[in-house]
Amino acid sequence: MFSSSIPVIRALALLGAGAFALCFLWGFLLSDPVLQELHRNSLRIYLLDASFVGTNIWTLFAGMIVSAVWGAIAGGAFLLCLRHCGVKSSPSHS
Secondary structure (H helix, E strand, O other): OOOOOHHHHHHHHHHHHHHHHHHHHHHHHOOOHHHHHHHHHHHHHHOOOOOOOOOOHHHHHHHHHHHHHHHHHHHHHHHHHHHHHOOOOOOOOO
16 A cells, blocks of 8 residues: 555655755855855754754755655655545556
């Protein structure tokens, strides 16, 4: 029952973690101090005002973990919606 849903959940979890990593690295390209502060505040909001938020490795790891968890939750919710509507989650091979 759940074996077909694992690839979808894993894919959305990896997509979420990868998107966070790109967003985090994008912050290093910002040259305007106002935009850097806005980016840092956005990270702080996303990570629930954690004290370690900044441009460090802990923020990157925590953000990727949080994003992966939310991606997995979104994947599970998406699959529940598909199953409710009667759509199969894995493509049929012919």
